[in-house]
Amino acid sequence: MSSLEEIELPPDPERVIVGLRDTGYEFDTAVADIVDNSIAANATKVQLWLAADMRGSIRLMIADNGDGMNRDGLINAMQYGSKARPNAASLGKYGLGLKTASTAFCKRLSVISRATGSAMPLMATWDLYHVAKVNKWSLLLSDDCDIEAIDLLNEVATLHSGTVVLWEKVDRLIKDYVDPAGGPAKKALKAKEEALRHHIAMVYQRFLDPNDDRERNVEIELNGKAVEAWDPFQVKLSELVAQDTIETELPDGRYASFTIRAFILPRREEFPDDKAAAAAMLSNDRQGIYIYRENRLIHGADWLGMYQKEPHLTGLRVEFSFDHKLDDAFHLDIKKSQIILNDDLANWLQREFLPAPRREANRRSREGQQKQISKRGEGAHDTSNNNIRNREAAAGGPRVNIADPNTGEAVVENKHGTTRLKLTITSAKRPGEVFVQPVDGITNGLLFQPALVEGHKAVQINTTHSYYLKVYVPNLNRSVTMQGLDSLMWALCVAELSTVQDITATMFQDMRYEVSRILEKLVETLPEPDVERNVA
Numbered sequence: 001m002s003s004l005e006e007i008e009l010p011p012d013p014e015r016v017i018v019g020l021r022d023t024g025y026e027f028d029t030a031v032a033d034i035v036d037n038s039i040a041a042n043a044t045k046v047q048l049w050l051a052a053d054m055r056g057s058i059r060l061m062i063a064d065n066g067d068g069m070n071r072d073g074l075i076n077a078m079q080y081g082s083k084a085r086p087n088a089a090s091l092g093k094y095g096l097g098l099k100t101a102s103t104a105f106c107k108r109l110s111v112i113s114r115a116t117g118s119a120m121p122l123m124a125t126w127d128l129y130h131v132a133k134v135n136k137w138s139l140l141l142s143d144d145c146d147i148e149a150i151d152l153l154n155e156v157a158t159l160h161s162g163t164v165v166l167w168e169k170v171d172r173l174i175k176d177y178v179d180p181a182g183g184p185a186k187k188a189l190k191a192k193e194e195a196l197r198h199h200i201a202m203v204y205q206r207f208l209d210p211n212d213d214r215e216r217n218v219e220i221e222l223n224g225k226a227v228e229a230w231d232p233f234q235v236k237l238s239e240l241v242a243q244d245t246i247e248t249e250l251p252d253g254r255y256a257s258f259t260i261r262a263f264i265l266p267r268r269e270e271f272p273d274d275k276a277a278a279a280a281m282l283s284n285d286r287q288g289i290y291i292y293r294e295n296r297l298i299h300g301a302d303w304l305g306m307y308q309k310e311p312h313l314t315g316l317r318v319e320f321s322f323d324h325k326l327d328d329a330f331h332l333d334i335k336k337s338q339i340i341l342n343d344d345l346a347n348w349l350q351r352e353f354l355p356a357p358r359r360e361a362n363r364r365s366r367e368g369q370q371k372q373i374s375k376r377g378e379g380a381h382d383t384s385n386n387n388i389r390n391r392e393a394a395a396g397g398p399r400v401n402i403a404d405p406n407t408g409e410a411v412v413e414n415k416h417g418t419t420r421l422k423l424t425i426t427s428a429k430r431p432g433e434v435f436v437q438p439v440d441g442i443t444n445g446l447l448f449q450p451a452l453v454e455g456h457k458a459v460q461i462n463t464t465h466s467y468y469l470k471v472y473v474p475n476l477n478r479s480v481t482m483q484g485l486d487s488l489m490w491a492l493c494v495a496e497l498s499t500v501q502d503i504t505a506t507m508f509q510d511m512r513y514e515v516s517r518i519l520e521k522l523v524e525t526l527p528e529p530d531v532e533r534n535v536a
Contacts, residue, residue, distance in 0.1 A: 014132040020080075023100050027173060027192060028199035030101035034062050034165050035200065036296070037077075037098055039207065039218060041066030041163065046220045047156050048200075050193050056180025058170040058189065060106075063152045068161030070115040071122055071141075078111060078124045078139055098165070103128065106167035112149045117159040121145050129169075197222050201230040206295040215295045232290055232301065232317050234280050237271065238263040242357045246348075248326075256325035260349075262357035265315040267368040287313050292321040304341060306350045307358075311528040312369075316361035318354070366464075370440060373463055373473060380476040381436045381461075384486035388435040397457055397494045410452060416501045424451040424460060436486045438463045447516040450493035459493040461486075467519040470526040 025033075031048070038046045043066035052058045069077060076082050080099055102109040107128040114121040125140040149164040156162060173192060177185040200220055201208065207218040208229035220227045242262040249255055271277035287309055290300035301317060303309065322330065330341065341349070388395075398414035402425055410423040428434050434456040442449055442462040451458045462468060475481040496508045 013135055013137045017103070017126070017128060017131050017137075020100050021103050021172075023104060025101050025104040027105060028196050030104055031060070031062070031196055032199065032203050033097035033101040035204070035220070037165075038062065038064035038066050038163070039204075039296075041068070043162075044216075044218055045156050046218060047152065048196075048220070048222045049152065050189070050196070050223060052181065052186070052189055054181055056177070056182075056185055058167075058173055059148075060167040060170065061149055061152055061164055063149070063156040063162065063164040065157035065160050065162045068115045068119075068157075068163055069113040070119070073115065074111060074113050074122055074124050075139065075141070077113075078126065099126065102165065102167055105170055105172045107169040107171060108167070110146060110149070110166040110168070111163060112145045112153060112166065113163040114153070114161055116161050117157070119161075121150060121153065123149075193223060197225075197227055198230065200227050202232060202300070203297045205229040205231055205297070206292075230279075230281075232281075232286065233261075233263040233319060234265055235263070237276065237280070238265045238315075238317075241360055242353065244353060250325065254325065256323065258320065258322035258326060260321075260353060261319045262354070263317050263319070264357070264361050264364060265317065267315065267365070267372075269372065270368070282314060284309050284311055284314050287316050289318045289320050292319065293327070294323055295321070304346070304349075306346065306354070312362045312365040313358060315365060316357060318357070369469075370464055373469075374438075374440060378430065380482060381433065381438060381486055382430075383479050384436045384483045384490075385432050385434065387483050388487065388490055389432070392435070392456075395491070395494065396498075398497050400452055400457055400497060402452065402455075412497050412500060414498050414500065416499065419500055419502050419505065421500065421505050424449065426451060426453055428454055434458060435490055436461065438468075440464060444513060445516065445520075446512050447519060448489050448493065449512060450497055457490075457494050457497060459486075459490045461489055462516075465516065465520065467516075467523050470523045470529060473529045 035046055035048075041064065043064035046062065046064045048063075049061045050058070077098065081096060098111070099109065103126065108125065110123050110125040112121050112123045120143055123142050123145040125142070127140060130140065131138055146164075146166055149166050153162050153164050174185065174188040177188075179185065200222065204218065204220065204227075206212045206215040206229075208220060208227060209231070210217050212229070240261060241264050243260065245257055245259045247255055247257040265280055265282065268277050268282055271280065286301055288301035288303050291298050398412050400413075400423070401411045403409040403411050403420060405425055408422045408425050409420055410425065412419045412421060426437075429437065434453040435458050437451065437453055437458055437460050439460045439462060441464050442460060445465065446462060447465045447467050448459050448461050451460045461472075463472075472482075472485060475485070496512075500508055
């Protein structure tokens with residue numbers, strides 16, 4: 001006969017509370033977790049202060065004018081795995097964020113709160129040194145509150161309920177410096193402040209923007225300066241190219257929906273001014289899917305493992321919004337920083353929704369890029385044309401005459417005799433551009449072809465070919481390299497005309513096609529150039 005013994009086995013306080021410091025929080029994400037609590041408490045004002053004293057000791061305070069807490073509420077809030085909030089839509093979800101987010105960066109976490117404007121504030125503290133010393137889950141509770149925190153509480157929540165979260169003994173925010181109060185340490189802390197400002201502006205955009213009616217307005221300040229909303233989709237300037245709202249049935253029979261919208265931003269040169277372009281923060285890192293839960297950004301921006309980021313999609317940003325009903329379906333993590341898509345949704349996104357916006361963004365990018373290359377690359381081949389003009393006689397070559405300018409027929413006289421063949425016969429687009437002529441496309445996507453430009457044997461080079469983009473464009477401002485590349489292309493065309501016969505004309509065309517195809521494959525793994533920098 002077997003027996004079952006029930007044993008209560010509480011975890012070791014020091015090992016667990018220290019171990020929970022390593023949940024993988026980034027600083028910006030950790031602070032946002034605390035701001036979530038302020039918004040969940042119906043705050044309309046939130047102030048953050050991040051600073052170091054003269055000794056370099058860092059303190060962070062986050063104060064709000066939200067509902068505040070009495071003694072029992074404060075104790076519950078400081079419990080690891082605190083009781084669930086009444087409102088399932090609350091930005092706070094698991095009852096762990098306040099503690100784990102804070103102790104990921106500090107060894108002393110205090111929360112000072114009052115439930116009404118006339119109530120005396122209380123301070124509850126998790127001190128990791130104290131927990132280790134007494135080896136108990138010992139929360140410190142006191143009505144002797146941090147003076148600076150009380151001053152901030154009275155400023156933000158004058159005669160009102162409110163809360164302050166205080167980090168002390170911050171040891172994981174910036175690296176250790178020989179002089180913690182020196183210039184390098186101050187610079188590092190300033191960089192953290194600016195990154196945090198942008199993160200808050202992006203995460204709480206719908207709360208910060210008074211013109212966005214999807215959420216109530218919340219004022220947030222960081223170190224005395226208001227945080228202004230940052231809209232990743234730049235809706236006043238971008239184009240909405242696709243949208244859909246999908247309703248799904250949950251396992252419990254309820255229904256929930258999510259909305260997805262795809263925006264294509266203008267190219268940098270298409271913005272009305274430099275300020276607007278800078279505000280859009282156009283970069284490869286900003287493309288992808290931005291995920292919102294209850295109007296709060298929880299993840300952005302990437303393609304959730306479905307695609308790699310690529311320069312031609314820099315302007316494509318996709319909004320994915322859902323509410324708390326889909327938390328379990330999307331496997332929302334403890335940090336509320338990412339979701340995991342099920343296979344059906346991932347397949348729908350990848351096969352049905354995203355292909356069209358990606359194609360359109362790619363088309364617009366390449367079209368705009370081509371215009372930019374054509375505009376800023378004007379004159380890039382001038383030195384090559386001058387060099388070939390000076391060496392044309394020495395290089396030699398066949399005699400080429402126009403037989404019929406209407407049909408493009410030319411007569412080529414070389415050492416093998418006389419051959420009639422079709423050539424591109426044209427005039428110079430720029431003065432002196434009669435040997436090397438860049439063009440926006442060649443039939444069959446060829447990289448180059450022989451031509452006759454104002455009676456001169458010439459090469460036309462396709463600026464839309466990937467070889468031109470990845471090899472030529474990075475070198476447009478390098479005269480010697482350009483001369484080397486152009487001279488090679490011109491020599492290939494002159495050599496073709498010098499040896500062509502009626503029976504070999506088609507073979508030479510096939511050879512140019514194969515060379516163009518092979519070069520296209522060879523440059524596939526080369527990096528995409530920064531067109532604006534390379535052709536400036």
